Amino acid sequence: MTTKEERLSFLEEMKDVRRIKKPNRADVKTPKELTPGHLERQRSAIAKPLIDRNPLTSDMVEPLKAHDVLDWMRPGVQHGVFRKLRLGQYPIEARLDLHRMTVEEARREVFTFIGDCVRYGLRSVIILHGKGERNPDGIAQLKSYLAKWLPELDDVLAFHSAQKHHGGTGAVYVMVRKSERDKQHNRELHGSR
Template sequence: MSDQQQPTNFLQAMADVVPIKHDDKVTHIGPSSATLAQSLKRQALEKQLQQDGNYLSVEKVEPLDPYDFLDYKKDGVQEGVHKKLRLGQYQIDEVLNLQMQRIESARHNLFETLMQAHRRGLRTLLIQHGLGLHSKPFPALLKSYVNQWLRQIPEVLAFHTAQKYHGGLAATYVLLKKSEQQRLVNRERHQKR
């Protein structure tokens, strides 16, 4: 077969082929950006969130250094209140030890403890998270999550790295908002004056 016959044969073979019409309703689906395992994990987390009301995120966390100080206060928190918390001068109402716990377990325990403490009218807690020098996939994994989670909880007014005698860089003081019941008691007390 010569080279000149080949194109002719091809054209003859393709003579009855009709171009595909473009349908605007059909969209091209490219490779998925999330793997099946990631999608299933996300679905499981969303289901658990709906069941327990725990809105604390485990998706992404900003890594901290194990020796970083934690320091946060919401707008409106008086500087004197924050200083007293930072210096460890408030009575600690409850201690929560999260050391050596898996992230999901720590997430659940932190959320439940803070919600119960707020309902019971507790104001100051000490969270022991450790330094995480050897944690994987990076150092201070749990400390990084605790820093992120405490910022996500509306009942948390402020938090700060603890004094050395309470655990130093491996622990954090947390100040909670007053419960509605505590506010009512304060209003009645101030009206009697």
């Protein structure tokens, strides 16, 4: 409880205090005129269109059906190695699921995924693309694009549709090239040049 003396003392201390007339808010209006920095950034953005470093094609591709088998290997891959890949005998070190992605989203994801596989030394991976069985035209769109994209990536050595227990023709095993670091490590380990 405050006493009369305390109240009078408080009022005496507060006698010179005046109410703030302007609201106590920051002025957040955007400036009407553009600064030289704004103008330079605008000119630069218009002059240099964004460079897409992703080599994967976004053009039309040959349409594939749900049960078409994906099957490809780069020259130099040993047949025994490809056979083990085809049979799903390599451990799956990473997985990418493209279900419910647009073609453009899948294009970015596949490019990034394969690059990450090389960077982290992952050699045998799987990409789930789906069969497209629910599509009215029966075309497996992502599968069709993936069949075109994977050979366009130098880091992909081979790929084959997965075994039934890994998704069958709705998934693909991918063999990824060794990174330069891993190649150098093998050279040091085994003494070859």
